Amino acid sequence: MPELEPEEVWNKAVDYLIEHHCNISRFFRRLDKTGSGVISWIELKNELPKIVDLGRDQPFTDKLAKGMIAVCDYDGNGVLGSAELSKFLAPMYRARQRRVSLADPGAKPKFSPDKRLAPAGPEKTRRPSEAREKARLEVDVEALLKDIVGQNAIKDQMRAFEKTLRLDCKREEMGKAVYRFKAPHMAFLGNPGTGKTSIARVVASVLKNLGFLSKGHLVEVQRSDLVAGAIGQTGPLTQKIIEEAQGGVLFIDEAYRLTPANSEKDFGREALDQLMQCMNDGDPVMIFAGYEKEMKLFIDANPGLFRRLQKQFIFQDYSVTELAKIFCVELRKMGFTFEGKEGGSEVEQAVCEILASPNTCDKQRSRMNAGLVMQMVQLAKERLDGRLELDSEDLEAEICNFTQADLKDAVAALRKNWEIGR
Numbered sequence: 001m002p003e004l005e006p007e008e009v010w011n012k013a014v015d016y017l018i019e020h021h022c023n024i025s026r027f028f029r030r031l032d033k034t035g036s037g038v039i040s041w042i043e044l045k046n047e048l049p050k051i052v053d054l055g056r057d058q059p060f061t062d063k064l065a066k067g068m069i070a071v072c073d074y075d076g077n078g079v080l081g082s083a084e085l086s087k088f089l090a091p092m093y094r095a096r097q098r099r100v101s102l103a104d105p106g107a108k109p110k111f112s113p114d115k116r117l118a119p120a121g122p123e124k125t126r127r128p129s130e131a132r133e134k135a136r137l138e139v140d141v142e143a144l145l146k147d148i149v150g151q152n153a154i155k156d157q158m159r160a161f162e163k164t165l166r167l168d169c170k171r172e173e174m175g176k177a178v179y180r181f182k183a184p185h186m187a188f189l190g191n192p193g194t195g196k197t198s199i200a201r202v203v204a205s206v207l208k209n210l211g212f213l214s215k216g217h218l219v220e221v222q223r224s225d226l227v228a229g230a231i232g233q234t235g236p237l238t239q240k241i242i243e244e245a246q247g248g249v250l251f252i253d254e255a256y257r258l259t260p261a262n263s264e265k266d267f268g269r270e271a272l273d274q275l276m277q278c279m280n281d282g283d284p285v286m287i288f289a290g291y292e293k294e295m296k297l298f299i300d301a302n303p304g305l306f307r308r309l310q311k312q313f314i315f316q317d318y319s320v321t322e323l324a325k326i327f328c329v330e331l332r333k334m335g336f337t338f339e340g341k342e343g344g345s346e347v348e349q350a351v352c353e354i355l356a357s358p359n360t361c362d363k364q365r366s367r368m369n370a371g372l373v374m375q376m377v378q379l380a381k382e383r384l385d386g387r388l389e390l391d392s393e394d395l396e397a398e399i400c401n402f403t404q405a406d407l408k409d410a411v412a413a414l415r416k417n418w419e420i421g422r
Contacts, residue, residue: 009064012052014092024089027051028082038079044068083280088177095175144202147329149370150322151195154313158199161311162206169210184212185279185308187255187299188289190315193369196289197251199313204249207285215247219284223257226271234267238274245284250275255288256298272302279308317366324351326373334377336400338407350404359411364418372414379410 017027031039031047045065072080072088141162145155161184186203188196201218208216221241228234242250252258252275258268279286288295288305292314299306318326328343328351338347355365355372365372383406388395 009048009052009068010089010092013048014089014096016052017089017093024086024093025082027089028085032082038081039085040069040079044080081280083282086282091172091177094172141202141206144205148195148198148202149325149329150318151199151315154195154199154315157311157313158202158206162210165206165210165212184310185286186288186311186313187295187309188287188313188315189292189295190289191291191317191366191369193371193374194315194317195370196315197253199315200249200251200287200289203285203287207249213248213285217245217248218251219245219248220251220253222253223268223271226252226275227258227266227268229267231267234270235274238271242275242278242284248284250284250286252286252288254290256290256294259298259302272305276302276304276308318369320352320355320365321348323355323365323370323373324348326370327351327377330373330377331402334400336402338402339404340401351407354404354407354411359408360415361418364415375414376407376410379413380406383409 013027017024028039030051031043042065045061048065049061069080072084141159145158148155184203184207188199190196197218197220204213204216204218207213219241226234226238226241228237258272260266260268275286278284288299288309290298299309299312325348328347331338331343331347338350341347355376360372368375380402384398384402388398392398
Protein backbone atom coordinates (compact mmCIF):
# COMPACT_ATOMS: atom_id res chain seq x y z
CA MET A 1 0.00 0.00 0.00
CA PRO A 2 1.53 3.39 -1.00
CA GLU A 3 2.55 5.72 1.81
CA LEU A 4 0.61 8.89 2.45
CA GLU A 5 2.35 12.20 1.88
CA PRO A 6 2.09 14.84 4.65
CA GLU A 7 -0.21 17.02 2.54
CA GLU A 8 -2.58 14.08 2.00
CA VAL A 9 -2.86 13.65 5.76
CA TRP A 10 -3.49 17.35 6.18
CA ASN A 11 -6.27 17.05 3.59
CA LYS A 12 -7.79 14.38 5.84
CA ALA A 13 -7.41 16.78 8.75
CA VAL A 14 -9.20 19.50 6.81
CA ASP A 15 -12.02 17.07 6.01
CA TYR A 16 -12.26 16.38 9.74
CA LEU A 17 -12.42 20.11 10.56
CA ILE A 18 -15.29 20.72 8.16
CA GLU A 19 -17.15 17.51 8.98
CA HIS A 20 -17.12 18.33 12.70
CA HIS A 21 -17.69 22.10 12.22
CA CYS A 22 -14.45 22.62 14.06
CA ASN A 23 -11.83 25.35 13.62
CA ILE A 24 -8.04 25.36 13.35
CA SER A 25 -7.53 26.84 16.80
CA ARG A 26 -9.55 24.09 18.48
CA PHE A 27 -7.85 21.47 16.31
CA PHE A 28 -4.45 22.76 17.49
CA ARG A 29 -5.50 22.55 21.14
CA ARG A 30 -6.53 18.92 20.67
CA LEU A 31 -3.08 18.12 19.35
CA ASP A 32 -1.27 20.19 22.00
CA LYS A 33 -2.00 17.89 24.94
CA THR A 34 0.67 19.40 27.18
CA GLY A 35 -0.64 22.95 26.71
CA SER A 36 2.85 24.21 25.86
CA GLY A 37 1.69 26.25 22.88
CA VAL A 38 3.73 24.16 20.41
CA ILE A 39 3.34 20.64 19.02
CA SER A 40 6.29 18.25 19.03
CA TRP A 41 6.53 15.30 16.68
CA ILE A 42 5.77 13.03 19.65
CA GLU A 43 2.47 14.80 20.32
CA LEU A 44 1.69 14.78 16.61
CA LYS A 45 2.27 11.05 16.16
CA ASN A 46 0.32 10.21 19.32
CA GLU A 47 -2.65 12.54 18.96
CA LEU A 48 -3.26 12.93 15.23
CA PRO A 49 -4.34 9.28 14.69
CA LYS A 50 -6.84 9.70 17.55
CA ILE A 51 -8.47 12.62 15.71
CA VAL A 52 -8.05 11.60 12.07
CA ASP A 53 -8.23 7.95 10.99
CA LEU A 54 -4.95 7.30 9.17
CA GLY A 55 -5.36 3.52 9.04
CA ARG A 56 -1.61 2.92 9.36
CA ASP A 57 0.79 1.31 11.84
CA GLN A 58 2.89 3.12 14.46
CA PRO A 59 6.26 3.12 12.62
CA PHE A 60 4.60 4.78 9.65
CA THR A 61 2.90 7.33 11.94
CA ASP A 62 6.25 8.15 13.60
CA LYS A 63 7.86 8.80 10.23
CA LEU A 64 4.91 10.77 8.99
CA ALA A 65 4.82 13.01 12.07
CA LYS A 66 8.46 13.97 11.52
CA GLY A 67 7.66 14.67 7.87
CA MET A 68 4.77 16.93 8.84
CA ILE A 69 6.96 18.90 11.23
CA ALA A 70 9.48 19.36 8.42
CA VAL A 71 6.78 20.57 6.02
CA CYS A 72 5.15 23.08 8.42
CA ASP A 73 8.06 24.18 10.61
CA TYR A 74 8.68 27.53 8.92
CA ASP A 75 10.96 28.95 11.63
CA GLY A 76 13.05 25.78 11.89
CA ASN A 77 12.80 25.27 15.66
CA GLY A 78 11.72 21.62 15.43
CA VAL A 79 8.19 22.11 16.77
CA LEU A 80 4.92 23.29 15.29
CA GLY A 81 3.31 26.53 16.56
CA SER A 82 -0.31 27.51 16.15
CA ALA A 83 0.63 30.22 13.62
CA GLU A 84 2.60 27.69 11.53
CA LEU A 85 -0.26 25.19 11.61
CA SER A 86 -2.74 27.88 10.60
CA LYS A 87 -0.43 29.17 7.85
CA PHE A 88 -0.33 25.69 6.33
CA LEU A 89 -3.93 24.59 6.91
CA ALA A 90 -5.91 27.81 6.45
CA PRO A 91 -5.74 28.02 2.61
CA MET A 92 -6.81 24.38 2.26
CA TYR A 93 -9.46 24.84 4.93
CA ARG A 94 -10.97 27.90 3.21
CA ALA A 95 -10.83 26.30 -0.25
CA ARG A 96 -12.54 23.14 1.04
CA GLN A 97 -15.17 25.23 2.81
CA ARG A 98 -15.97 26.99 -0.44
CA ARG A 99 -16.34 23.73 -2.32
CA VAL A 100 -18.63 22.36 0.38
CA SER A 101 -20.72 25.54 0.33
CA LEU A 102 -20.94 25.70 -3.45
CA ALA A 103 -22.06 22.07 -3.59
CA ASP A 104 -25.21 23.10 -1.72
CA PRO A 105 -25.77 26.84 -2.39
CA GLY A 106 -29.00 26.95 -0.41
CA ALA A 107 -27.46 25.67 2.79
CA LYS A 108 -26.20 27.95 5.52
CA PRO A 109 -22.55 27.27 6.41
CA LYS A 110 -22.16 25.63 9.81
CA PHE A 111 -18.59 26.78 10.21
CA SER A 112 -16.77 30.09 10.41
CA PRO A 113 -14.03 31.00 7.90
CA ASP A 114 -12.31 33.02 10.62
CA LYS A 115 -10.98 30.90 13.45
CA ARG A 116 -11.52 33.78 15.89
CA LEU A 117 -15.19 34.33 15.06
CA ALA A 118 -18.09 32.60 16.74
CA PRO A 119 -20.54 30.58 14.60
CA ALA A 120 -22.01 32.89 12.01
CA GLY A 121 -25.16 34.91 12.70
CA PRO A 122 -27.52 36.28 10.05
CA GLU A 123 -24.96 38.79 8.67
CA LYS A 124 -22.25 36.08 8.36
CA THR A 125 -24.24 33.36 6.63
CA ARG A 126 -23.26 34.38 3.09
CA ARG A 127 -20.88 32.03 1.32
CA PRO A 128 -17.20 32.98 1.54
CA SER A 129 -17.05 33.87 -2.14
CA GLU A 130 -19.98 36.25 -1.71
CA ALA A 131 -18.30 37.85 1.31
CA ARG A 132 -15.12 38.44 -0.69
CA GLU A 133 -17.15 39.93 -3.55
CA LYS A 134 -18.92 42.28 -1.13
CA ALA A 135 -15.52 43.33 0.23
CA ARG A 136 -14.32 44.16 -3.28
CA LEU A 137 -17.27 46.48 -3.74
CA GLU A 138 -16.68 48.21 -0.39
CA VAL A 139 -12.91 48.77 -0.55
CA ASP A 140 -11.78 52.01 -2.21
CA VAL A 141 -8.17 52.69 -1.40
CA GLU A 142 -8.11 55.87 -3.50
CA ALA A 143 -10.95 57.36 -1.46
CA LEU A 144 -9.11 56.49 1.75
CA LEU A 145 -5.89 58.10 0.47
CA LYS A 146 -7.52 61.15 -1.09
CA ASP A 147 -7.16 63.54 1.86
CA ILE A 148 -3.67 62.37 2.78
CA VAL A 149 -1.30 64.93 1.28
CA GLY A 150 2.04 63.87 -0.17
CA GLN A 151 3.76 60.59 0.77
CA ASN A 152 3.34 59.39 -2.83
CA ALA A 153 5.86 56.58 -2.40
CA ILE A 154 3.95 55.31 0.66
CA LYS A 155 0.66 55.55 -1.25
CA ASP A 156 2.12 53.50 -4.12
CA GLN A 157 3.30 50.89 -1.62
CA MET A 158 -0.17 50.81 -0.03
CA ARG A 159 -1.82 50.33 -3.43
CA ALA A 160 0.59 47.48 -4.23
CA PHE A 161 0.00 45.95 -0.78
CA GLU A 162 -3.78 46.08 -1.21
CA LYS A 163 -3.48 44.59 -4.72
CA THR A 164 -1.38 41.71 -3.37
CA LEU A 165 -4.01 40.96 -0.73
CA ARG A 166 -6.74 40.95 -3.37
CA LEU A 167 -4.76 38.60 -5.60
CA ASP A 168 -4.08 36.26 -2.69
CA CYS A 169 -7.82 36.20 -1.91
CA LYS A 170 -8.46 35.29 -5.53
CA ARG A 171 -5.86 32.51 -5.40
CA GLU A 172 -7.46 31.09 -2.26
CA GLU A 173 -10.85 31.13 -3.96
CA MET A 174 -9.26 29.06 -6.72
CA GLY A 175 -8.15 26.54 -4.09
CA LYS A 176 -4.47 27.46 -4.25
CA ALA A 177 -2.23 27.39 -1.18
CA VAL A 178 -1.00 30.92 -0.53
CA TYR A 179 2.25 31.30 1.41
CA ARG A 180 2.22 34.54 3.34
CA PHE A 181 2.55 35.98 6.82
CA LYS A 182 -0.37 35.17 9.07
CA ALA A 183 -0.76 38.89 9.73
CA PRO A 184 1.00 41.75 7.94
CA HIS A 185 2.71 43.36 10.94
CA MET A 186 4.53 46.55 9.91
CA ALA A 187 6.99 49.26 10.92
CA PHE A 188 6.35 52.93 10.09
CA LEU A 189 9.55 54.99 10.15
CA GLY A 190 9.54 58.78 10.03
CA ASN A 191 9.27 62.05 11.89
CA PRO A 192 6.09 63.11 13.73
CA GLY A 193 3.31 64.63 11.65
CA THR A 194 4.13 62.75 8.43
CA GLY A 195 0.84 60.86 8.26
CA LYS A 196 1.78 57.58 9.94
CA THR A 197 -1.43 57.38 11.97
CA SER A 198 -3.55 58.30 8.93
CA ILE A 199 -1.94 55.55 6.85
CA ALA A 200 -2.45 53.14 9.76
CA ARG A 201 -6.20 53.86 9.55
CA VAL A 202 -6.06 53.06 5.84
CA VAL A 203 -4.34 49.75 6.65
CA ALA A 204 -7.05 48.90 9.19
CA SER A 205 -9.84 49.71 6.72
CA VAL A 206 -8.25 47.71 3.90
CA LEU A 207 -7.63 44.65 6.06
CA LYS A 208 -11.17 44.75 7.47
CA ASN A 209 -12.83 45.16 4.10
CA LEU A 210 -10.81 42.30 2.63
CA GLY A 211 -11.82 40.03 5.51
CA PHE A 212 -8.49 39.87 7.37
CA LEU A 213 -9.78 41.78 10.41
CA SER A 214 -13.13 41.34 12.12
CA LYS A 215 -13.47 44.95 13.40
CA GLY A 216 -10.90 47.14 11.68
CA HIS A 217 -10.51 49.65 14.52
CA LEU A 218 -7.24 51.37 15.42
CA VAL A 219 -5.85 51.43 18.96
CA GLU A 220 -3.02 53.94 19.48
CA VAL A 221 -0.63 53.42 22.40
CA GLN A 222 2.78 54.50 23.67
CA ARG A 223 5.21 53.04 26.17
CA SER A 224 3.26 54.47 29.13
CA ASP A 225 0.16 52.53 28.05
CA LEU A 226 2.05 49.22 28.02
CA VAL A 227 4.70 49.44 30.73
CA ALA A 228 3.98 49.63 34.46
CA GLY A 229 6.35 50.81 37.17
CA ALA A 230 6.27 47.72 39.38
CA ILE A 231 7.14 44.03 39.01
CA GLY A 232 4.24 41.91 37.79
CA GLN A 233 2.11 44.78 36.46
CA THR A 234 3.44 45.17 32.91
CA GLY A 235 2.17 41.79 31.67
CA PRO A 236 -1.51 42.34 32.61
CA LEU A 237 -1.36 45.94 31.37
CA THR A 238 0.01 44.89 27.97
CA GLN A 239 -2.46 42.00 27.72
CA LYS A 240 -5.36 44.37 28.34
CA ILE A 241 -4.23 46.57 25.44
CA ILE A 242 -3.81 43.52 23.18
CA GLU A 243 -7.33 42.35 23.96
CA GLU A 244 -8.70 45.84 23.33
CA ALA A 245 -7.06 45.86 19.88
CA GLN A 246 -8.10 42.33 18.83
CA GLY A 247 -9.93 42.35 15.52
CA GLY A 248 -8.13 45.55 14.55
CA VAL A 249 -4.74 47.27 14.41
CA LEU A 250 -2.52 48.08 17.41
CA PHE A 251 -0.42 51.17 16.64
CA ILE A 252 2.60 51.50 18.98
CA ASP A 253 4.01 55.01 18.63
CA GLU A 254 7.64 55.70 19.60
CA ALA A 255 8.03 51.93 19.87
CA TYR A 256 11.82 52.20 20.32
CA ARG A 257 11.18 53.56 23.83
CA LEU A 258 10.07 50.06 24.90
CA THR A 259 13.71 49.00 25.16
CA PRO A 260 15.88 51.98 26.18
CA ALA A 261 19.60 51.62 25.60
CA ASN A 262 21.62 50.18 28.51
CA SER A 263 18.47 49.24 30.45
CA GLU A 264 18.43 45.45 30.52
CA LYS A 265 16.18 45.36 33.60
CA ASP A 266 13.64 47.79 32.15
CA PHE A 267 10.03 46.49 32.21
CA GLY A 268 9.63 47.51 28.57
CA ARG A 269 11.38 44.30 27.54
CA GLU A 270 8.56 42.31 29.14
CA ALA A 271 5.98 44.31 27.19
CA LEU A 272 7.85 43.79 23.91
CA ASP A 273 8.21 40.04 24.51
CA GLN A 274 4.47 39.78 25.15
CA LEU A 275 3.68 41.77 22.01
CA MET A 276 5.95 39.51 19.92
CA GLN A 277 4.32 36.40 21.35
CA CYS A 278 0.93 37.76 20.33
CA MET A 279 2.25 38.60 16.85
CA ASN A 280 2.55 34.87 16.21
CA ASP A 281 -1.23 34.56 16.60
CA GLY A 282 -1.87 37.33 14.08
CA ASP A 283 -4.52 39.21 16.05
CA PRO A 284 -4.29 42.13 16.34
CA VAL A 285 -2.16 43.36 13.45
CA MET A 286 0.62 45.50 14.92
CA ILE A 287 2.32 48.61 13.57
CA PHE A 288 5.51 49.81 15.31
CA ALA A 289 6.18 53.50 14.61
CA GLY A 290 8.79 56.10 15.43
CA TYR A 291 11.76 58.16 14.24
CA GLU A 292 13.62 56.45 11.38
CA LYS A 293 17.07 56.29 13.00
CA GLU A 294 15.82 55.14 16.41
CA MET A 295 13.45 52.57 14.87
CA LYS A 296 16.16 51.04 12.70
CA LEU A 297 18.37 50.58 15.78
CA PHE A 298 15.40 49.19 17.74
CA ILE A 299 14.52 46.64 15.03
CA ASP A 300 18.15 45.62 14.47
CA ALA A 301 18.56 45.02 18.22
CA ASN A 302 15.49 42.77 18.33
CA PRO A 303 15.85 40.02 15.69
CA GLY A 304 12.66 38.36 16.90
CA LEU A 305 10.74 41.51 16.01
CA PHE A 306 12.52 41.83 12.65
CA ARG A 307 11.40 38.32 11.67
CA ARG A 308 7.80 39.14 12.49
CA LEU A 309 7.58 42.37 10.49
CA GLN A 310 6.32 41.88 6.95
CA LYS A 311 6.54 45.49 5.79
CA GLN A 312 8.61 48.58 6.59
CA PHE A 313 7.48 51.99 5.33
CA ILE A 314 9.63 55.14 5.45
CA PHE A 315 7.71 58.43 5.67
CA GLN A 316 9.36 61.53 4.22
CA ASP A 317 9.13 65.04 5.69
CA TYR A 318 6.61 67.40 4.08
CA SER A 319 7.73 70.22 1.83
CA VAL A 320 6.41 73.77 2.26
CA THR A 321 4.09 73.21 -0.71
CA GLU A 322 2.68 70.06 0.87
CA LEU A 323 2.19 71.85 4.19
CA ALA A 324 0.17 74.50 2.32
CA LYS A 325 -1.98 71.75 0.79
CA ILE A 326 -2.54 70.28 4.27
CA PHE A 327 -3.70 73.71 5.42
CA CYS A 328 -6.27 73.79 2.61
CA VAL A 329 -7.51 70.31 3.55
CA GLU A 330 -7.97 71.42 7.17
CA LEU A 331 -9.64 74.63 6.01
CA ARG A 332 -12.30 72.61 4.14
CA LYS A 333 -12.80 70.25 7.08
CA MET A 334 -13.40 73.21 9.42
CA GLY A 335 -15.69 75.00 6.99
CA PHE A 336 -13.45 78.09 7.18
CA THR A 337 -12.09 80.35 4.44
CA PHE A 338 -8.82 82.22 3.88
CA GLU A 339 -9.30 85.75 2.62
CA GLY A 340 -12.78 84.68 1.51
CA LYS A 341 -11.56 81.61 -0.45
CA GLU A 342 -12.15 77.95 0.48
CA GLY A 343 -8.88 76.82 -1.07
CA GLY A 344 -7.22 76.52 -4.45
CA SER A 345 -3.88 77.48 -5.96
CA GLU A 346 -4.02 81.13 -4.83
CA VAL A 347 -4.52 80.11 -1.20
CA GLU A 348 -1.77 77.49 -1.43
CA GLN A 349 0.66 80.04 -2.89
CA ALA A 350 -0.11 82.59 -0.18
CA VAL A 351 0.31 80.03 2.60
CA CYS A 352 3.58 78.79 1.04
CA GLU A 353 5.00 82.30 1.30
CA ILE A 354 3.87 82.56 4.93
CA LEU A 355 5.45 79.21 5.87
CA ALA A 356 8.66 79.55 3.86
CA SER A 357 12.02 80.53 5.34
CA PRO A 358 12.85 82.62 7.26
CA ASN A 359 9.34 82.57 8.81
CA THR A 360 9.92 78.90 9.66
CA CYS A 361 13.19 76.98 9.47
CA ASP A 362 13.95 73.60 7.90
CA LYS A 363 14.55 71.90 11.23
CA GLN A 364 11.30 73.23 12.67
CA ARG A 365 9.31 71.96 9.69
CA SER A 366 11.10 68.60 9.81
CA ARG A 367 10.39 68.10 13.51
CA MET A 368 6.73 69.15 13.29
CA ASN A 369 5.52 68.54 9.71
CA ALA A 370 1.69 68.53 9.72
CA GLY A 371 1.78 69.41 13.41
CA LEU A 372 3.14 72.80 12.38
CA VAL A 373 0.01 73.42 10.31
CA MET A 374 -2.31 72.28 13.12
CA GLN A 375 -0.67 74.62 15.61
CA MET A 376 -0.71 77.45 13.07
CA VAL A 377 -4.45 76.97 12.53
CA GLN A 378 -5.10 76.92 16.27
CA LEU A 379 -3.08 80.10 16.90
CA ALA A 380 -4.65 81.81 13.87
CA LYS A 381 -8.10 81.01 15.26
CA GLU A 382 -7.11 82.54 18.60
CA ARG A 383 -6.08 85.73 16.81
CA LEU A 384 -9.29 85.69 14.77
CA ASP A 385 -11.34 85.33 17.96
CA GLY A 386 -9.37 88.14 19.55
CA ARG A 387 -10.13 90.69 16.83
CA LEU A 388 -13.83 89.83 16.38
CA GLU A 389 -16.55 91.78 18.19
CA LEU A 390 -19.70 89.89 19.21
CA ASP A 391 -21.95 92.84 18.28
CA SER A 392 -20.21 93.59 14.99
CA GLU A 393 -22.35 93.89 11.85
CA ASP A 394 -19.73 91.91 9.94
CA LEU A 395 -19.53 89.08 12.49
CA GLU A 396 -21.36 86.50 10.37
CA ALA A 397 -19.17 87.21 7.35
CA GLU A 398 -15.88 87.18 9.30
CA ILE A 399 -16.44 84.58 12.02
CA CYS A 400 -14.97 81.76 9.92
CA ASN A 401 -12.55 83.71 7.72
CA PHE A 402 -8.79 83.81 8.28
CA THR A 403 -6.76 86.74 7.01
CA GLN A 404 -3.09 86.80 6.02
CA ALA A 405 -2.40 88.76 9.19
CA ASP A 406 -3.93 85.96 11.29
CA LEU A 407 -1.62 83.36 9.74
CA LYS A 408 1.47 85.58 9.81
CA ASP A 409 0.98 86.34 13.50
CA ALA A 410 0.46 82.62 14.19
CA VAL A 411 3.65 81.62 12.35
CA ALA A 412 5.64 84.36 14.12
CA ALA A 413 4.44 82.98 17.47
CA LEU A 414 5.44 79.45 16.44
CA ARG A 415 8.90 80.64 15.41
CA LYS A 416 9.33 82.43 18.74
CA ASN A 417 8.26 79.31 20.68
CA TRP A 418 10.68 77.22 18.61
CA GLU A 419 13.63 79.52 19.38
CA ILE A 420 12.78 79.58 23.09
CA GLY A 421 12.58 75.79 23.22
CA ARG A 422 15.92 75.17 21.49
